[in-house]
Every structure is written in C-alpha cells, then in structure tokens.
Amino acid sequence: MAPSTAVVWFRRDLRVADQPTFLAAADAADRALALFVLDPALLKPSGAARANFLYGCLRELDDALGGKLLVVKGDPADVVPRVARAVGAQTVHVAADYGPYGRERDENVEKALSDDGVELVRTGSPYAVAPGRVEKGGGGPFKVFTPFSRAWADHGWRAPAGTDASTCTWMDPSDKDGGPRAVKVPDDEPVEAELPQPGESAGLARWRDFLDEGVLDYESERDLPAKKGTSGMSPYLKYGCVHPRTLLADLAQHRGDSVKAYRTEIAWREFYADVLHRRPDSARENYDKGFDHLPLRTGKAADADFERWCEGRTGYPIVDAGMRQLRGEAWMHNRVRMIVASFLVKDLHIPWWRGARHFMQLLVDGDLASNQHGWQWTAGSGTDASPYFRIFNPITQGERFDPDGDYVRRWVPELADVEGKAVHQPWKLKGGIPEGYPAPMVDHKAERQDALARYDQVKAARS
Template structure:
C-alpha cells in the first residue's frame, strides 16, 4: 500500500464540513481525502419525494463546500458495501471514515462493512456527529433503556454535553487522481412535475441558510418559544429539523449557539432544548427497539380495532376532512414539506382517533411528504399520537380540532393562508364553518359540500368512536391475561 494511501470519507446524513469528526479524523491522518456519497436507498424506507428534493440541494451545497478546499464530492449509486469495496481496490484506499447513522438496516450494513474492511487491514472508524449522546450510553438505574422521556432527559442533562469540533479545513490534501463520479442531476431526485414550487419560497437547503436560521432563532423567537411552538400563525419555531436530519447542522452546534446567550434553565430556551432532547429520545427508542417503525412499542396495541378506509385516508391526505385547522396543516405539508408541530398533533389525532386509521398509514404519508422525514422522530411522533409508544399520549386524549384552532389560531390567519376557500369567513366561524349562518357563508363565497366539505365525522361522534375502540382493546387485552 502506498505511503500516501488516500482516506475515503463517506458522507451520509452529515452533509457539512465543520463539527464533523469523520472529516477531522481524515484531515488528521494527513493523507489525501476522497469524499464520497453513495445513493443506496433503504428498501423498507425509500426516500420520499420531499426528502429527495432536499437531498438534491444539500448535496449540491456540499459540493460547493468541498470545492472551497480543493476537494470533489464523488457520487456513486448502488450497494454501499460493493461501492466501497470497489473504491478501496481501485484507488488503494488506506482508511475509511464515516459518521454513524442509527436506522436498523443501516446499523447492520455498516457493521458488516466495518468487519470486511478490518479483514483487509484497512483502517476504519466511525464517529458520532448527529446526536449529543450515543443511544447505548444512556441507561436507567437497572441498566436498561428508558421508555419515558422525562427521566431520560433528566439523566442526559446531568451529563456533560459534548463540544463542537473545529475541523482544520486548511490542512486538507487532494488526491492525484479522482474516482469516476456520477452526475447529481442524473439521479433525478427532483420531481418531474412542479409540485415543489412553494418549497423554493420557504426553504434554502444549504448549511449557510441553516446557520442563519439558527442565529435568528436564538436572537428572537427562542425567548417566547413556550408560546410560539403552539402558534401556527406565528413564526415562532426554529424550522431546523430538516437541517438536523441531513446533518447540515448538528445538535452540538445548536446547544453551543444557545449556551451563554440565553438561560437554558427556564422559559422558552429550556423548552426548546427539551425538543432537542425529544429527538435524542426518539433515537434512543429506535436503537433499542428497532421494530417500532412498523410495530407498536406497547404490544397490546397490535390488536387495536383499526378500521382502514382508503377514502377517509385520502380525505385526510388531501386536506379535505372538513376541519379547517387539520386541512390547513395537511395542505401546508404538501405545499412546503413541513407542518407546524401543534397542527401535526391535531392532524395525527384526527387520523388515528376520529377516523380510526392505522398510525402506520399516517407515518408513511408523512415519510413521503416531509422534508424533515426522520425515521426515529417520525415514528416516535406517530406512536405518541396513537398512544402505543414510549411516553405516548393516552389514547383517550382526543384533540378537539375546533377548540384547538380557536385557541392557537385565534384570528384564523393560519387557516386563511392554507385553506383560501375559507379566507373570507369571519374569525368566529373560520374553525367551524358549518355553524355560520347561510348569509355569512354566502358573503364569504363558501358553499358547504361544494367549495369546502363538512367534517368527515362530527367531533363528539369521532371521540366516542375512538373511546369505544379503546374499550374493545382493553377488553381484548384483559381476556388474554
């Protein structure tokens, strides 16, 4: 092997150069660096349309980041093990470094690749850049994984948080020859039809834009985050989730951006930091219970009496449930690949409780339509909503979408933005247009059942339906004991 045997730097969900331990290890090795990204989709969870859109732009941005240091991003598609083996052989690679991912299939694949490289006496090492703490580091007093968030996060807060890594990017070395690279546009990650027009108005999927958003959030919105996180009509959340998912920003960077500028022990900053903790908890659960993307963590929910109905599911997907707050959220989701968390909870509750549709169907739709579709967070959110996961909301807690809209979208601005056919309704009726007098509906150009649907199920009826289903589950579980 050549004394200048290059380092293969394998990018995955870590599409940044700074605060990147695999990058720093490659630099410290002192050999030429060959960065590579392999498009190798998980067969069980292939990328949805929205995440493919973000990935395209994030990779283009990473190419620009690398070019500033004389490096190129080698793009390859196919089986990761085969691509790496081929690159190692053809380019006399001396070391392979990457940052860890925690999806079940990825863990198994990476372990096999690592063992194969070691058997070839290739230096190989993986690092943590996407979490504050490794899932196996956090254990309860009995040495088992946590299943409730509050004690989990309390345990984390008692530990020393890791610091960001300043990579010596000026010390990168360039190889004499570059491997062949595929062309990003040839991967056809962008949609063939222009459903993504609003994406470009709302998002800039670059590291620079993510850092700017973080700075602005810490300066302004984080202080009132306790209220802002519940108000879809405000710009009160960080909107950093897609940047976090693709590793354009890391959780250590978020923590350090907050540290020293705000009091992390109280108010909005404390609540926001706990959201980072919830993300950590989601990965903790996924790592220790790898079946949760498709199976409930609480086994008794395997027998829940769901009533799958394609028409109800489609009405929900298209924002045609007849509940303005929910429909606004579902349309926002389709338009920009993101939905405010307060509305996500209401949209999820409608699907699994009022409509008795399996939570897995909701998770799959979100997976396809969210730019921040993250297997751990998406799974955790849906199992929480369905009451079947770790620290889940009780199943008998059923959101009233009318009251939720009146409380958190007081003037109806959020609904007017995303359900324009209701825009002319007075605020007192915008969350329950079926209660408006005919004269008010006529003045607002609203024709119920024509321009806007009636609720697919009346709230009290839907609530009763959900509670009856829960009682059936309890009786079934009791009989099995």
C-alpha cells in the same frame, strides 16, 4: 513514497464545520477522499421533497470541498470497498448510524472492507449523545421521556469540533485508479412544495436568525402555527447540515424558559432515536403490543376516508390546513402534526402507520425515529405516550392555537373571507358553509366515543 489515504464517507453529516470524522481522517492519513453514496434503498422511499433537499445539500458540500466530493451510486457494501481499493485507503471514516437500516448497512460494509484489510472507523453520530448511552442507574433503557431527558442533560455532550474544509487535504476524485464510476448529483425532481434553501450555509444562517429574533419567544409562540415561532431547523438536522451539538453550544449562551423549551425539543429527538435504536421493530409496529388488539378500519371506505384526509378535505379547517401545508411546504407545524394525526387515528380509526408513511413520503424533514414515534405518541401506542383517551378536538384545538384563524385562511382559500375564529366552525355561519368547502366528514363527538369503546378492547385484552 505515496501519500497515505483515508476515505470520509458522508451520510447524515453534510457539512464541514463540527466534523469529528475530519479529525479522525486527518490523524489517520496524509489525505482524504470525500465520498457520498446515492443508495437506492434510501432514495426510493424518500419522496421528491427530501430527495431534492439532499441533492441541494450535496451540491453545496461539493462547493465547500472545492469540487472534490466523489458521488457514486449503488449498494454501499459493494461501492464503498471498491472506492477504498481504488485509492489504496486503509481506513473509511463515518459518523455512526443507529437506525435499523443504517446499522445493518454499516455491518455489511465493515465486513466487506475487512476482507481487504480496511477498517471502518466510527467517530461521533448525528446526535449530541449517541443512542444507547443514556441508561437508568441500574442499567437498561428509559421507557418514558422525562427521566430520560434528565439523564441526557446530566450526561452532557462534547463541545463542537473545530473543523472546516481545510482540516483534511482532499484528493481529487479524478486521481483514483478505477473503482465505481462517479455520477452527477441528480437534477431536482418535480415537486409542488416550496422547499427551504438546502445546505450548511443556509442552515447556519437560519439558526443565527432564530437566535437573534425567535428564541426568546419560542415558549410562547411555538404552538401557534400562524406565527413563525419555530426554528425551521428540522431539515438541516435531518441531513446533518448543522449538528445538534452546535445548537446546544449556542443555546448555552442564553437563559430563560424558551431556551429550556427548545433544549427539551432536542432531547425529544434524541429520545426517539434511542427508542428506535433499542426497538427497531417500533418503526413499523406498535411499541406497546397491547395496541395490537385495537380494532382499526380497513377496506374501501377506510381508503376513501384516508384519501380525503390526505387531500385536506375533511371539513375540519385546522386539519385541512395542516394537510395542505404539508403539500405546499413539505413541512407541517408540530402542533398541527399532532392534531391531524389524532384525527386520522381517533376520529377515522385508521392505523397510525398509514399516516406515518404518508408523512415520510412528503416531509422534507422526514426522520424515521421522530416521525414514527411522534405518530405513536399521538396514537397512544408508543413509549411515554399521550393517554389514548386524550383525543384532540379539532375545533377547540383550532380556536386555541389559531385564535384569529390566520393559519386556516392561508391554507384553505375557500374560507379566506370568514373572519376571526368563526373559520373553525364554518357550518355555523349564517350563510352556510362557503361554496367549495366540504361539510365535516364525521361527527367528532360520536367518533370520540367510538375511539374510547375501541380502546376498551385494548384494556380488556390486558386484564
């Protein structure tokens, strides 16, 4: 009798540890085929940094599975049923996707599979608590973070699943009878950024280093971009090289304000996933529709200012350092993300979605829910938003969070010889602005007043 076969379709879960889908597949069949689909609909907007990180993760996953990862390319609604048919699978196992595209894709795949009598089995998700599960006592979604985070913590999460590469008996992809052609994982695309080491092993090693050396200082150092005060786990969470459930289980072995602060950051990630799940339109549009009345700049002058912001040539050192870090590392410190976002929206009066799109094109950790709603938080148009009248002053933000100027000097070499916090106001130097560095492109004080006047039109439309 031929062995029964299941397909394990990897997406945002590129690991072998803590894999509930492995347990479901092993329970359903004698052997499993490991599958990844290079989906043009996802690869096209990814950007080179994120694509390269994905390719590295796939190579490492293939090694962990003994070279038995089948990689195919195409529309999943076409190629996944063809793979299942080729191996005679009765089930295809996935971690549920709650993003706008992922849900639609999976519904199409599920329908195509059902035509062949094959079941799409969803087990787990990329989150500790799946979007849609945390609700108010009387039902319905939370619209602000703090009560969500309390309910999320009260809901709790499962312990990590005890799996490894041996949990399933993996079939050799070359044994499949027909189906879509296997493709080689693409070579890395040209990118100027220095990227983190991809894959599960690198992610777990970085996490262990953070637990050993960084977690206890997280609360005091996480807002200081010149320090290595953050965990660096965001790219690994993006592709599921490490599951947040694993992080939460390890954090439970520690105590203190820093541990609570880090757990809260995980809750923010899960909150934004929940918001996007319930309001998929918020990926491209204002969550708060009142902000549709906010007058914003468009046209050639706005485009030119946007390009200066992208290039890190605004004349405000902390902003320019952040935008250059984005190009140099395909990543930006979270505090600085808020500063540069506030500058684009509230000093230059350019729509938040232009900045969000630029971030998604360059970030190695670009996550749709976290990125779009982080931008909306700063723009004031999102759920649990920073009030619109809270406008980040790029000078005082720089002096407070980069007090010695080390972060700016690292990323803005034109200012490398300016000592201390004077680097944040180079126009006040006795010798003038150092050669090659631009003067401030706008007067922050004046633009702050302009931003508040524009916001009055939002308030007027509501009254």
